[in-house]
Amino acid sequence: MSKGTVVLAYSGGLDTSCILVWLKEEGYDVITYLANIGQEEDFDAAKKKAESLGAKKVFIEDLRAEFVEEFIWPSVQANAIYEDRYLLGTSVARPCIARRQVQIARQQGAQFVSHGATGKGNDQVRFELTCYAMYPEVKVSCEGTEKNHAPVNLYLMTKNPEDTCESPDVLEIHFTKGVPVKVINVKDGQSKDTPLGIFSYLNEIGGRHGVGRIDIVENRFIGMKSRGIYETPGGTILYHAHLDIETFTMDREVRRIKQGLGIKFSEMVYNGFWYSPECDFVRHCIDKSQENVEGKVQLSVFKGQVYILGRESPRSLYNEELVSMDVQGDYDPCDASGFIKINAVRLREHHRLQGEASSNR
Template structure:
């Protein structure tokens, strides 16, 4: 039997129990030597231990309160561990193998929870100070040490206030909802309808069944299009030349409403289920802090007590089954997906190997271009100030003019023809490269259409500057700085540049491609007579001689001097 003596209070230290509860002795442990099968005054299940009696004396004398402030909070069945200022203390474990004095992340390897005393993670931390002030049992003398049944650790967690959780209805955020309740939070679930395919009523019932105090389900699809997607269309936003920013645009939209609900409910905390390796954690939290600087963010996947407790999918599934959280009956796809009105993304799992080709059954928003219709859809898209305001299908005469209906219609047409698929390796803001597969059907059509009408109506030098602004805008959006002052400034600048971007683009959608067929605009800078090879117009060809001579002067001088340097080096 191991014995550890605390030099500060040697008389209060002693060997730990041998019956599997305290794995090592520690300061003020009420479980003194108790050989298996024997009952001694040191740990009599029906009485107050000497340590407990001593504690009460200390507590009444006023000394105990100060001692308590230097102790970590105890778990049921735990030994006691001194806080860092007290030297020589042992690091004991509870019956479930949790280290004392910290919020646990599940049983440690090689430990088996003892029946009836299994800890429920950090929820089993007992607010002893409050209980003693109310005249309840001293440490080591409560019902948990008198053989009475555990009534549930979640009810013992100290209240931490209200948290608004960005809830998806999936396994991860459902487990997080229950886990937050274990930590002592009152949970309000917020599920944004941002155009994804979802049974929202089923998600509401599920969240309430899991213990959510309230559930908000709000349709933000229209504001997502008008306030987030349209500015990106105006900017021709494209991250690293290929990614149309579908997820990056959705996060600040969701976060904005998340903060609004927190403020409405008087909640001091918000929470999300983004992983600790991705971009979304940054996007969510930068938006939350920008919109409400005093808000506190709970990010479980960055908390050791959470990610050590759930190192993999299996542990999460086991937790779900234990707490009655519905789990998928059918096998899950070996990759993760995130969908909104603008796009759907696929990553992780088998896709983490960039050499692996996307399996045929992966895509959900677009059909295989090889199997798409053999007849193209010809569309006319009208723009005002760089924003699409009307789409007309020249084949069947169908038209859409409201922002949301127009975007949904383009999604349908592009998806039917397999438009909008990309498979890329991108640079995450957190510093690593990742492989992502994206479907952005409507966004792809609008990118090509807007690019064309902008080039038709915008001055060359203005467009050069605007292209630089668009590059920076795309980077800021990708990295999560939508609500930053610099991003607001860029949106204003880009919006100002779009005043002349008015007109209609005619295009064909066919076999995975978008083909521009023509364009017209009352603000066009194109002069057919001026550019015609058949009409001289208001242009003197002889003037081009001087233009060429002036521009060639720099090149002549450069190469003349280079020739001198080369000759000198040869000598």
């Protein structure tokens, strides 16, 4: 008799295949699940392998569109970046993948979920926290010992910037409420306007120009520092473009508060708390901040770098006339003097106190 049903996040590789076999030997029914979030993978081969190893059912799920819309786009809105450098690619994928796994488990009546991520990595935390948050009664079945031996070619999407082509691509990215709604290649007129289309295209262009490679040491949630080598071509282009249109259209002080929320969001997501009350709350607040983030950014992509060329917006707060040195308008230079003197009241008092203190001592 079966001990119950396990939904196993299955990659087709050696480690999760071993888990599959072991689970069956232990007396479980195993359903395998493989998510397509845009990675290069032979999904058919994985399916066949799972079946040949005795999987009761095999799910191959195309999550590409929802991954971009529901996970990447909020991260773009947040200018999400962990420890000032890492654009969170994998961290964002994990809750998307685990969410579907839990849905399958519930729908198939499985009490168990399993995965191949090891106990020293962040992905185990992200996976399991998502499962517990969305399916509190679930049991996490034996975890794997997947050894992510560094592949020979670490970078799959991006070319080495030294080998990229000698002329830039120039793109125009349109934003509405802080998310990209269209990208146009100015040179050849190509254009994309679905979330998945936009993101895939930016990955392609960014990859061609070697954009978004980093080699960093980062702080894992479990308290270790580890080395990470990442490539985020499309994400890097979007980061720069969004930052630019946001500063152009958002009030300074709103942005300051939103910047703090974005840092918190990045930590939550990195640590695996996408599905948590605080992350829900922060996503809501960030989304609210994006109401006026609308317009288009022109940029060039070249030799690993993204250069902002200009921006336009119907909701710009940049007022060329106001800022011009030639137009006085209703700006009175006297006001600036008053502004400065009042700001100096506190500084002068401090100086006075320091003077008294040093002369009394």
